[in-house]
Amino acid sequence: MRLVDRHGVRREHSSFTVPDPAMLAELHRAMVIGRRFNQQAGTLARQGRLAVYPSSTGQEAAQVGGVLALGERDWLFPSYRDSVAMLTHGVDPVETLTLFRGDWHCGYDPHRYRCAPQCTPLATNASHAVGLTYAARHKGHDVAALVLMGDGATSEGDTHEAYNFAAVWNTPVVFLVQNNHWAISVPLHRQSVAPTLAHKAVGYGMRGYHVDGNDAAAVHSVVAHALTEAREGGGPAIVEALTYRVDPHTNADAPQRYRDDGEVEYWVERDPLIRMETLLRNEQIVDDGLLEVYERDAERIATVVRDRMAGEDRLDPASLFTDVYAEVPPVLERQRNELAEELREV
Amino acid sequence: MAHTFPTSETTMGAALNRALRDALAADPDVLVYGEDVGPLGGVFRVTDGLTADFGEERCFDSPLAESGIVGTAIGMAAYGLRPVVEMQFDAFSYPAFEQVTSHLAKMRNRTRGAVTLPVVIRVPYGGGIGGVEHHSDSSEAYYTHTPGLRVVTPGTPADAYSMLREAIDCDDPVLFLEPKRRYWARETVELPVRTEPMQRSVVRRSGSDATLIVYGPMVATALEAAEAAAGEGRDLEVVDLRQLAPFDDATVTASVRRTGRAVVVHEASVFGGYGAEVAARVTEQCFHHLEAPVLRVGGWDVPYPPPKLEEHHLPGVDRILTAVDRLQWESEWVEGR
Ligand SMILES: Cc1ncc(C[n+]2csc(CCOP(=O)(O)OP(=O)(O)O)c2C)c(N)n1
Ligand SMILES: [Mg+2]
Numbered sequence: 060m061r062l063v064d065r066h067g068v069r070r071e072h073s074s075f076t077v078p079d080p081a082m083l084a085e086l087h088r089a090m091v092i093g094r095r096f097n098q099q100a101g102t103l104a105r106q107g108r109l110a111v112y113p114s115s116t117g118q119e120a121a122q123v124g125g126v127l128a129l130g131e132r133d134w135l136f137p138s139y140r141d142s143v144a145m146l147t148h149g150v151d152p153v154e155t156l157t158l159f160r161g162d163w164h165c166g167y168d169p170h171r172y173r174c175a176p177q178c179t180p181l182a183t184n185a186s187h188a189v190g191l192t193y194a195a196r197h198k199g200h201d202v203a204a205l206v207l208m209g210d211g212a213t214s215e216g217d218t219h220e221a222y223n224f225a226a227v228w229n230t231p232v233v234f235l236v237q238n239n240h241w242a243i244s245v246p247l248h249r250q251s252v253a254p255t256l257a258h259k260a261v262g263y264g265m266r267g268y269h270v271d272g273n274d275a276a277a278v279h280s281v282v283a284h285a286l287t288e289a290r291e292g293g294g295p296a297i298v299e300a301l302t303y304r305v306d307p308h309t310n311a312d313a314p315q316r317y318r319d320d321g322e323v324e325y326w327v328e329r330d331p332l333i334r335m336e337t338l339l340r341n342e343q344i345v346d347d348g349l350l351e352v353y354e355r356d357a358e359r360i361a362t363v364v365r366d367r368m369a370g371e372d373r374l375d376p377a378s379l380f381t382d383v384y385a386e387v388p389p390v391l392e393r394q395r396n397e398l399a400e401e402l403r404e405v
Numbered sequence: 406m407a408h409t410f411p412t413s414e415t416t417m418g419a420a421l422n423r424a425l426r427d428a429l430a431a432d433p434d435v436l437v438y439g440e441d442v443g444p445l446g447g448v449f450r451v452t453d454g455l456t457a458d459f460g461e462e463r464c465f466d467s468p469l470a471e472s473g474i475v476g477t478a479i480g481m482a483a484y485g486l487r488p489v490v491e492m493q494f495d496a497f498s499y500p501a502f503e504q505v506t507s508h509l510a511k512m513r514n515r516t517r518g519a520v521t522l523p524v525v526i527r528v529p530y531g532g533g534i535g536g537v538e539h540h541s542d543s544s545e546a547y548y549t550h551t552p553g554l555r556v557v558t559p560g561t562p563a564d565a566y567s568m569l570r571e572a573i574d575c576d577d578p579v580l581f582l583e584p585k586r587r588y589w590a591r592e593t594v595e596l597p598v599r600t601e602p603m604q605r606s607v608v609r610r611s612g613s614d615a616t617l618i619v620y621g622p623m624v625a626t627a628l629e630a631a632e633a634a635a636g637e638g639r640d641l642e643v644v645d646l647r648q649l650a651p652f653d654d655a656t657v658t659a660s661v662r663r664t665g666r667a668v669v670v671h672e673a674s675v676f677g678g679y680g681a682e683v684a685a686r687v688t689e690q691c692f693h694h695l696e697a698p699v700l701r702v703g704g705w706d707v708p709y710p711p712p713k714l715e716e717h718h719l720p721g722v723d724r725i726l727t728a729v730d731r732l733q734w735e736s737e738w739v740e741g742r
Contacts, residue, residue, distance in 0.1 A: 110535050110712050161712030164538045179539045180497060181469065214468040216500060244445035245466045317444045376717040383707050390676070394705045398717060401724060 060281060061271040065329045067337025075280045080344045086127060086275040087335045087345070088353045090119040093143030094332060095357035097306070099364050100142065100156060104310040108368055110161040113140050117273075117305030118237055120331030123147050124278025125205055125235045125300070128286055136175045136188045136206040140237070144207060150174050152360055153367045162372060181212040185221030185234065189295075192230040203231035203286050211242020213259065214250050222297070226263040231289035233282055234297045237272060239304040244317035257299040265295055272300030273331040276338075303329075376402060415596060418588040420562040421451045421527075423596050424569035425489065429459045432487065435573060437464040439474055439491030439527075448493060449529055449588055471497060475504035475526065479512070482522040482578075489573055494585075495530040496539035502547070509578045510553030524578045525569075530558075531622045531672050532719055533586035535712040542709055543673035545621075548580045549650040549682070556650040557603050558582040560624030562592040564647065567600040584622035604648045606656035612642035615666035615732055617725065618657055618683055620646040623670045630725040639729065649679060657683070658690040665696040666732040670720055675703040697733035 061070050062077045069077055078086070097116045104112035115122060122144035126135060135148045145155045150172045157166020158177055165176035175191075178184035188204040195202035212218055213236060225232045236256050240247050253259060260267025266288070268281045278300050285296040303326035307314045339345045380387055380395040387395070415423075428435045437455055439447075443466040446453030455464035467474055471492055478488040492498035498505075505526070512520050532541030548556045555577045559565040565583070572579040601607050609624060610631050619627040624645045631641040644660050646652075661667045667687055669680035684699040702720045710718045 110537055158537055158711075161535065161537065163711050179537070180499070211469040214470045214473070216470060216472050242440075242469050243448070244441045244443070245469065249466055250468050311448075313445070316446065374713050376714060379705060379707050379710055379714055379718060390706060394707075398705070401727070402717075404727075405723065 060269060060277055061274050062277040062280060063274050063334055063338050065273070065334050067334050067341060069338070075277070075284065077276045078279050080342070082127070082279065083276060083335070083339060084345055084349070086120075086123055086279060087332070087339055088356065089123040089127065089147045090275060090332050090335065091353040092357040092360055093119040093123060093146060095361050096143060096146055096152065096364070099361040100159070101306065101310065103156075103364070103368060104159070109156060109159045111309050111311060112159050113309045114306035115140050115143050115304070117326060117330070118239055118302045119143055120275035120335070121235070121237045121272040121278055121300035121302045122207070124275040125207070125233075125282045125298070128279050128283035129205055130203065130286070132173070132200065132202050133286070134173045134175065134188065134191060134202065134204040136178070136184050136204060138178050138181070138184075138207055138209065138212070140209060141177065141207045145172075145174055145177070146360075148172060148174055152364050156364065156368070160368065162374060182208055182215040182218040182221070185218055186224060188232050189221055189225045189228065189230050192232055193228055196230070201290065203233070203290050205282065205286070206232060206234045208234060208236055209242060210236060210238040210240065210247050210256060211245060211250055213256055222259070222263045222265065222295075225295035226265050229292060229294050231286070232295040233285045233289060234295065235282060236297060236299045237302055238299050239302050241304055241308070241318070243308045243312065244314075255299055257297055260297040265297060266293075268296065268298045270298055270300050272302030273329050273334065275331055275335055302331075413593050413595065414591050415562050415594060416588065417559070417562045417565045417583075417590050418449060418451055420566040420594075420596060421569055421583065422453055422455075424566045424573075425452060425455060426458070427597055428489070428570060428573045429455065429463055432573075434485060435463070435487045435489060436481065437489045437491075438467045440469055440493050441466060442491050447491060449585065451527070451583070451588075452491070471499075471501035472504055475501040475509060475524075478524045478526075479504060479508050479522055482524045483512075483520050487523045487525075487573060489525040489527065492526060492528045494536075494540050495528055495542035495544045498526070498528050498544065501526075505548070505554070505580075506551050510551045513577070514553060521576045522578045523573075523576050525572045525581050526579070527581045527583060529585035529588075530582045531584050531586060532709060532715050533622065533672075535715070537712065538709070541715065543671065543704070545582055545649055545671075546673060546677065546679045549679055553578070554650065555579045555648065556582065557648045558584060558621035559647065560584065560587070560609075560619070560621055560645045562590060563594040563598050564600050564645075566596055567598055568603045568647065570597070570599075571603045582621060586622050587625065590625060601647075604651070604653050606644055606646045606648075606653060608642060608656065608660060609645045610641070610643040612640040612664065614640045614664060615668065615729055616642045616644055616657070616660045616664045618644050618646065618667055618669040618680075618687075620649060620671065622672055623720070626721060627670055627725065630722045630729075633722055634726060634729060641729065646683075652682065652686065654686050654690060657687060661687050661691045661699075662694040665694050667695075667699045668702055668725065668728045668732070669699065670702045670725055672704055672719055674706045675701050676706045678703055697731075700728045700731060702728045
């Protein structure tokens, strides 16, 4: 499924339409900001200011397209790869990076942003989305969820349990699979021999959509449609967004061991930002002035990230013992004192 | 790709790689698979070059699913292969827990010995590398509490080589825990090497005043602590357990009977940790030789912290020596009675 081709030209589709100009502009703005954010975080990782950073450069359309289809009360369930999705969803840029900076695990209050903690054990948060939307319905609330997962994660057993629970309970969840062709060094054909990952939906009695993941218009249109259907009781869905991880898995990866530069070039030519910018310019939806504003917005966020991370926050060692249980139990009280004693002696 | 190994100095990672190579060369039934163990060589490069040198049939990437990896290894082993599989990190082995505890550990017993499962599961474990959440767990107690599994962990490059070769040759399933922060630790040793049999604990440093009981990543830390204590006039013995289960207590109890004092040290949280078992056993076996209660040192009873706090969580030389100081060296305790 594609609505805008790689030359920025609209394609006719029988069931889906290109979002309106205002949404197209918003999709582009979010992608411009996302790209810059990835670059900034990558730089911080190289400088040793982040412990690690998994970049999503090349995948902006899939993340932004999916997130901007969410309604006000909907939840996002991201993985470690999905900083751009989180940023677009409204999570504070620095709090997005807390995990990678090594300051804490989850850097934000999930309730505040309706955004679950970034999930590292693959696919293990997918069933949480099913439970959360089940609970919302139970309480009479209209809440849907978008789960982001990778191609590799679809091999995990937890993925299949979540798909089945969602389908059987008919919960409003859309599973957006960013098929970026690689799970670290393992290519897709070693994960699955299904015709597409969207085909997996059939076995669970769900709808499955196969989308050009570098076409933000198409991703947005399909996810919005799937969310609407799911909300109306039409059942959950899998949306497979075909895209590509242009950067290494993380800054610690060595992609030259497993893939050719030629493959990367092929995908760079299909860059999601260039395609959208071409469309927006050709159709005079945005002009140079507005594009510059987007660039400035992106630069401003990059600056905020740099500035707020320039200093070294002193973390209180005593915070090791809080929030383990509802109340600090006596044993942890004792251990907190032991640590304080240790630190006094040094 | 040409692979050269220093004939004298080696890292633990290189020693493990060499052990896998030698095992693949020695026995056509040995297979290596898991996530990213093929062309990438594993995220820690322990399987570096194995696919290139032994072919895809002998070392390959599987679908990304730990339960499936261990489950298929069980099937392969039942049919006569000797699979060596990798869990990419400690906490990512949990999806395989059902296969490990309900099948791998019990198959011999369930079938009255008819089906044996010579599977090795390699797991990089422990902290100290600045890893974000789920990359630093010390999961040994989950496994040592499961009868039927052998749980081993090397503390030195020579042991890494020798114990991995032994684990692959062993007819029991082996959880092979690799202390990831020591992958780059160096030792001067000629490979191949055979050290003590893995079920035997060894004395890494002799001493007469107290025994530090350690394994895996804490071996080096305990040796450092013993050096520091020597400067203060205390002579510490260091025992490296090596095989955690089944636990052969002969070396440890002999040591504690001589020294009369003992501290068990591990990275894992102390409560319900492996050290509790060791402390209980030592107390049972050496009660009349003890001058002080056996103490345990480890991580706090909290979830493994983020990178910037891990130095305050992990036991280091100071925490170990503080425990040693508490081993009732003064006679006031006796007088106070
Ligand atoms: C349960 C589990 N097993 C293994 C890992 C280690 N790991 C981290 S990312 C990754 C590859 C994931 O690939 P994919 O799902 O395609 O997502 P991508 O990284 O490409 O976005 C692996 C194996 C993990 N995080 N969780
Ligand atoms: Mg992927």
